[in-house]
Amino acid sequence: MTFLLELFPGFVLTLVTASLIIAFAYVPSNRRNTDHGFTCLTFSVMLYFVIALLRDVQLSLGLGFGLLALFSLLHYRSNNIPVKDITYLFVCITLPLLNTFFVVTRISFLELIVLNLMIFFAVLILERLLRTPYRPSKRVQYEKIELIKPERYEELLADLRDRTGLDIQQALIEEIDFLRDTAEIRIYFNDLEGLSRD
Numbered sequence: 001m002t003f004l005l006e007l008f009p010g011f012v013l014t015l016v017t018a019s020l021i022i023a024f025a026y027v028p029s030n031r032r033n034t035d036h037g038f039t040c041l042t043f044s045v046m047l048y049f050v051i052a053l054l055r056d057v058q059l060s061l062g063l064g065f066g067l068l069a070l071f072s073l074l075h076y077r078s079n080n081i082p083v084k085d086i087t088y089l090f091v092c093i094t095l096p097l098l099n100t101f102f103v104v105t106r107i108s109f110l111e112l113i114v115l116n117l118m119i120f121f122a123v124l125i126l127e128r129l130l131r132t133p134y135r136p137s138k139r140v141q142y143e144k145i146e147l148i149k150p151e152r153y154e155e156l157l158a159d160l161r162d163r164t165g166l167d168i169q170q171a172l173i174e175e176i177d178f179l180r181d182t183a184e185i186r187i188y189f190n191d192l193e194g195l196s197r198d
Helices: 002-029 035-053 060-077 083-099 109-130 150-164
Strands: 137-142 168-177 182-189
Touching: 002 035, 002 083, 002 109, 035 083, 083 109, 137 150, 150 168, 150 182
Parallel strands: none
Antiparallel strands: 137 182, 168 182
16 A cells, blocks of 8 residues: 555656646647547556556666657557657656656655646647647548659649648658559648548
8 A cells, every 4th residue: 555655646746747738738739639638648647657566676767768669669550640649649658757756766756746847838838839730631542643753743732632622731752653653642731620530
């Protein structure tokens, strides 16, 4: 029971800080796609307990950064997750690493609260100052391979806008299949109400 009481303050701090970041920074900038917020919070809580339970084994810090590297490499084995969402996931994975330090180091809990507040305000200020808009994207198969040349980029955008009905702002060629004369293109467009993402 003593062990659980030791873990409880860090757990509350991790949950509160991650919730504040998701509620005040992530959700307002990304109202159309808030489902990653749940993932970020769950990662924070689960990782906090994993690292805290391993605190007596001298692996906790190495394990934490190993998990962080693993999740970064896996990227959920998908390139459909926007970089901004991955950044928030990174922040929420870093929080429990930081919040287990008070158990194994001489840092006081008050100092840890200050550090968490600094992280929260840094993320919030950067989000508000940079105001990077959420740009939904889709990956499409494209058969007019002659339009993927750099000098025909504007024609490519016009054709994609005409065929999809979307206000496409950017198109990135991800793969080219010369055997089938097709290309995989990721299109970035202005958000429209009710439009689902891939």
